[in-house]
Amino acid sequence: MTDSPPASEVGCLIAGSWTTGGTTADRVGPWVRQVVTTARQADGSDVEAALRYARRGATAVARMSPAARAAVLERASAEILRRRDTLARLLALELGKPVTDGGGEIDRVADTFAVCAAEARQIGGEVLPVAGWQRGVGNTALTHRAPAGITLAITPFNAPANLLAHKLGASFAAGNTTLVKPPPQAPASSAAVVRVLLDCGMPPEAVQVLHGGGEVGAALSAAPEVAVISFTGSPATGHAVARAAGAKRLVMELGGNAATIVCDDADLTAAARICAATGYSNSGQSCISVQRVYVDRGRYDDFLDLFTDEVRKLRVGDPLDPDTAVGSMVDDAAAERVVRWAEEAAAAGATITTGGDRDGATVTPTVVAAPPADARLIRDEVFGAVVSVTPFDDFDAVIATCNDSRYGLQAGLFTYDVRRIFTAWRELEVGGLVVNGSSNFRLDHLPFGGVKESGFGRESPRWMIDDYTTVKTLILRGIS
Template sequence: MLDSIGVAPAPALLGGKWIDDGPVAERVGPFVRTVVSRARTADRADAVAAAEYARSAARSVAKLAPATRAATLDRAAALATERREDIARLIALELGKPIKDGLGELDRVADTFAVCAAEARRIGGDVLPVAGWERGIGNTALTYRAPAGVALAITPFNAPANLLAHKLGASFAAGNSTIVKAPPQAPAVSAAVVALLLEAGAPVEAIQLLHGGGDIGAALCAAPEVAVISFTGSAETGAAVARAAGAKRLVLELGGNAATIVCADAFLPAAARNCARTGYTNSGQSCISVQRIYVQRSRFAEFVDLLTAEVQALKVGDPLDPSTDVGSMVDDEAAERVLSWATEAVDGGARITVGGTRDGATLTPTVVADPAADASIVVREVFGALVTVLPFDDFDTVLQTCNTSRFGLQAGLFTNDIGRILTAWRELEVGGLVVNGSSNFRLDHVPFGGVKDSGFGRESPHHMVEDYTVVKTLLLRDLSIWGEN
């Protein structure tokens, strides 16, 4: 997986062949500060060639029986478990993500491929009740879910293995040929996951992998051969994807500035511990990472003290150290941006209770208490190792406050009051609510996605297979399985 000088190669997979000759881009690890991977980058001609190849390749992939696709995905799940340490190490090197979090991500990759296998076996259709209406008497109508054809998967850096497994696994389960546009920050991880599915038995016609920036993504989105696009990333880039794609089916999982509400009846030590653990996983670089914590005023000071103590106990350092809780962010610029927003909040009257410093791309886990309601760390997506804590007085009012966000991905709620739980589930403008947990919790086989600027569509294998397939109808005139009178 590493060459003789310790650099991981990230070749392109184009037209059925791995390609490493041509222009390359080097990835410097944000923690180790040296080159850790080298990707063969694509140009617009490669994007055109990939789309044309995928159009013809899609026909052969579609001929694979669902059971054949499922068996391949089950083997991929087993291989993900076998290769978990190697790929987790790549994640740590390319992204600064702690090795224990990378190992957890590979466990999720295995689960995701296994769930995709199960969904492949469930693909079917319906016999429609056409004879229930007079004009349908004497006829039969059937449907089945057919592959969409060519799918485009544009993946983000923050969970490069598992989010690729979701998109690629579901698309292959559906019977498509998939073009993967990898994140520039994690090219070797992306190549490793693609290679894993091929080793498991997927035909080479099923996958292509291109490395590059936004220009390559835009060219692929605009390609007429592409039928469906699944994108995970920022709201701004998601809007650009939609503009470039035109009239194509889209699944957009975009940004968030997730809120977690802590009510007075909550068990505060557990809530603080949970928020500390889930607010700084992957240095807060998750669309559902804990960002805004609203605590009932009567317990606000107590919670801030508990959270501060929990955050102080997190170990920050080398992502390859198994005991490290928080590694580096994706690059120096990201860490500096978050720190500047924290400084801006302090200038506006907030206080930093812990953290507030950085060393290169490593931002010490930071808690900002009582920022202004219009501070950047409240209204924008932080996507970094920073959590804000704000007081609230009235439950209905705090729900309205949460809903002022342009985002609506997921929320957390700590309470034992079933009335509040049901009210929050009904009133919060989010795609999911986690009770007695923070916003940052996900099961890979459960529907996941947002509303408003957090996107549309749902990223779980079952729902993604629906997005990656089309319903085809068969009408049998004057031939009926129903009564004819």
């Protein structure tokens, strides 16, 4: 086990100052099994102070030119890469995420900031064709997109750096001030991303950081000053945020139990390798992680053997070791959930072909063959290092099986049949389909989001800026 450094102290950023002391909460690293971060917890007076400052600061941020905001984001994109190793190490200590995965997340942060910068330069408006209707003749009308004002970003533990980059980067690109409520499991990683932006010229009026639990998130969500909330997390917490928020603009990504279909014409070797790599990266703690794989019955046995072999090759261990593919999960309870759900499926007739055990928060990558359709491993979001593999006989029927879920975020499909591709694209009840790849693939400049209980709205700088701005109309009477 790699020795961890002494616990770092992380403050709340309120009204331009990092504030420490007061009530704190410790984060115990799931791999190192000791305190790695101590974070100051915001209270009611902090929330009030942050909102007062945000009201004053919103005007200052809105008055920055798009070019100035873009320049900050471009500098941050370069600077984040210079701090890549340090940030990846923070992710490993706080979350047990292998440094290879953490480094990949930081690379995506750099891309996200760069895309946000580009989108900031594109914000504009329209000259409207008012004279197309008789009452509009002789008038001129224009629109522009104005900042919404104060936004709230509530981020999850599984990708705390990049999802913060999406929410905060797009909000700033649009000219807003942002209140950040980071996950309790990753306070230092989240604060480090904010520090990069501030070091690169983001004005203090543009961002505040308040650590804490659900009560802090609820208080911020309910604040009438907040115009837009972007939330990523569990459906239960998302529903609580929505109830607290009331009549506000919401962008919500609430998880899934993503399916990947492997057809009879698929390259089985590639499909098995890709599903193994993307089913267990970050210990399966991704909303689009491969959870359910459905394989044409004629290729099922061969795929199961190939897939199980690929999973067994994954190196499990110290997340600070660059050769580690699978580190620990976020905590022991999450690891226990994976083992318990796999055991429940096995008791109902499924077969565990590899894995099925844990050491503390570290789960041996687990494959469950042919679980019953009503198993929790099929019906619910496991968010962990386990993948089920099930045979299917008919393509239309497997589409219906995939859709028989309250979730609908993203899906994968391995086939070269164009008819199947377009059928799946039209009929799968998901926000995105990846062909000849698994469900677990995302490009940060493309729209991303789900349907049903997977949420609503689309995350990606261009689409988020639409949510983070308000269309304002100017009518010039008698000018044509």
